[in-house]
Amino acid sequence: MMDMVINISSALCLFLGSFLCLSGGVGIIRFPDFYTRIHAAGVSDTLAASMILIGLMLQNPEVIVILKLLMILLMTLFISPTASHSIAKAAMNSGLQPLLDTEASKDGGKPSLF
Amino acid sequence: MTMLAGIYSLLSASLFVSMDAVDVAFTEASVGAGISTLLMLTTLAITGRSEHPVRHKPLLAFVVVFFTGALLIYATLDMPSYGDVNSAANLHVVQRYINDSFMEIGVDNIVTSVLASYRGFDTFGEVVVIFTAGIGVLALLSFARRPINDSEIDSINDSMHEEYLIVRIVSKILIPFILLFALYVQFHGDFGPGGGFQAGVIFAAAVILYAMLFGMSVARRVINQSFVQLFAAVGVLIYGGVGIVSMLNGGNFLDYDVLSDDPLAGQHLGILLIELGVGIAVAMVVIIIFFNFAERIGLNRARNEQ
Numbered sequence: 001m002m003d004m005v006i007n008i009s010s011a012l013c014l015f016l017g018s019f020l021c022l023s024g025g026v027g028i029i030r031f032p033d034f035y036t037r038i039h040a041a042g043v044s045d046t047l048a049a050s051m052i053l054i055g056l057m058l059q060n061p062e063v064i065v066i067l068k069l070l071m072i073l074l075m076t077l078f079i080s081p082t083a084s085h086s087i088a089k090a091a092m093n094s095g096l097q098p099l100l101d102t103e104a105s106k107d108g109g110k111p112s113l114f
Numbered sequence: 115m116t117m118l119a120g121i122y123s124l125l126s127a128s129l130f131v132s133m134d135a136v137d138v139a140f141t142e143a144s145v146g147a148g149i150s151t152l153l154m155l156t157t158l159a160i161t162g163r164s165e166h167p168v169r170h171k172p173l174l175a176f177v178v179v180f181f182t183g184a185l186l187i188y189a190t191l192d193m194p195s196y197g198d199v200n201s202a203a204n205l206h207v208v209q210r211y212i213n214d215s216f217m218e219i220g221v222d223n224i225v226t227s228v229l230a231s232y233r234g235f236d237t238f239g240e241v242v243v244i245f246t247a248g249i250g251v252l253a254l255l256s257f258a259r260r261p262i263n264d265s266e267i268d269s270i271n272d273s274m275h276e277e278y279l280i281v282r283i284v285s286k287i288l289i290p291f292i293l294l295f296a297l298y299v300q301f302h303g304d305f306g307p308g309g310g311f312q313a314g315v316i317f318a319a320a321v322i323l324y325a326m327l328f329g330m331s332v333a334r335r336v337i338n339q340s341f342v343q344l345f346a347a348v349g350v351l352i353y354g355g356v357g358i359v360s361m362l363n364g365g366n367f368l369d370y371d372v373l374s375d376d377p378l379a380g381q382h383l384g385i386l387l388i389e390l391g392v393g394i395a396v397a398m399v400v401i402i403i404f405f406n407f408a409e410r411i412g413l414n415r416a417r418n419e420q
Contacts, residue, residue: 075288075291078284078287078288079284079288082280082281082284082285085280085281086281089281
């Protein structure tokens with residue numbers, strides 16, 4: 001019974017992780033502005049990777065494997081948001097302005113920077 | 115262009131992983147997608163983003179490139195197909211390596227045994243090439259630095275603290291782990307992917323991260339430049355020294371069997387020492403190259419402001 005619950009939750013986590021990866025990829029291409037695209041990339045880097053790691057942790061009951069995956073999860077949670085933050089900060093410092101509401105309604109949703 | 119080169123390095127690293135060559139992929143990812151891209155971006159920061167408009171049509175260059183490319187493609191038609199069992203590489207030396215490596219050298223990772231023992235001369239050449247690159251950068255780009263003064267460091271610290279708060283705090287947590295990982299990769303080259311080159315690059319990456327976030331003046335204070343230059347030479351010296359000691363003990367140059375009573379122990383000792391030499395040399399040279407490039411940015415900025 002417990003086995004089944006662990007199996008199903010692991011499958012759920014993995015499925016959620018892959019779906020988030022996919023939606024992150026779609027977002028990178030389809031979002032109108034640079035900053036929203038960073039958000040999509042950050043989601044797939046951080047949340048999708050964490051979900052997949054949690055799913056993998058539930059797959060394998062050995063303690064040593066869970067510990068190693070936990071370390072990787074911790075590192076990912078530290079590094080990926082910092083990377084997204086650095087990219088956004090670099091863009092802000094270079095002068096790229098975010099696409100605000102007023103422009104979008106005039107533009108009709110055209111992408112602002114390539 | 116720089117971004118394309120970085121993407122190309124990342125893709126070739128993934129290609130190497132798919133070919134089961136994890137050591138090579140590791141090195142390619144760290145050096146190609148990491149340090150090379152960083153150095154090219156630093157160069158862009160020094161030189162500027164767009165080139166001067168070209169005044170003549172580069173027709174001759176195009177013809178030369180076209181012919182060279184055609185010759186290269188013609189040469190690849192003669193190569194054995196991917197993973198061919200009867201190719202020259204697989205028939206002669208590989209048999210010897212795969213069959214005898216564990217008995218002759220006693221190291222689990224065949225890549226390390228080939229790199230460090232069977233092909234020790236080639237690896238020595240690589241380390242000397244890396245060292246020469248470091249010396250070249252030193253010869254071309256170093257200049258007499260003005261003495262570090264404390265008030266300048268404090269003012270930089272104050273101005274950068276608010277702006278780079280998040281990255282600074284996260285990197286302060288992470289840099290010890292990066293250094294620890296570099297040491298792990300260095301000494302686990304015998305048993306898994308790893309070895310001197312990767313470890314040196316990761317160590318240098320930690321130092322470069324610190325220098326980028328906390329400012330060049332602070333970094334120059336923490337990491338003494340003469341120490342770094344000395345140790346780059348010490349790395350190459352360790353490698354050559356192992357070879358000389360082997361000759362003094364009666365064997366050939368870089369023959370590790372004679373380093374100890376038992377040939378297997380001798381091989382282990384030899385491989386450990388030369389990987390150490392490689393790691394030290396690579397780390398110090400990458401630090402030298404980055405520091406000299408980064409000093410140039412400050413110099414150019416000061417010159418432009420005058």
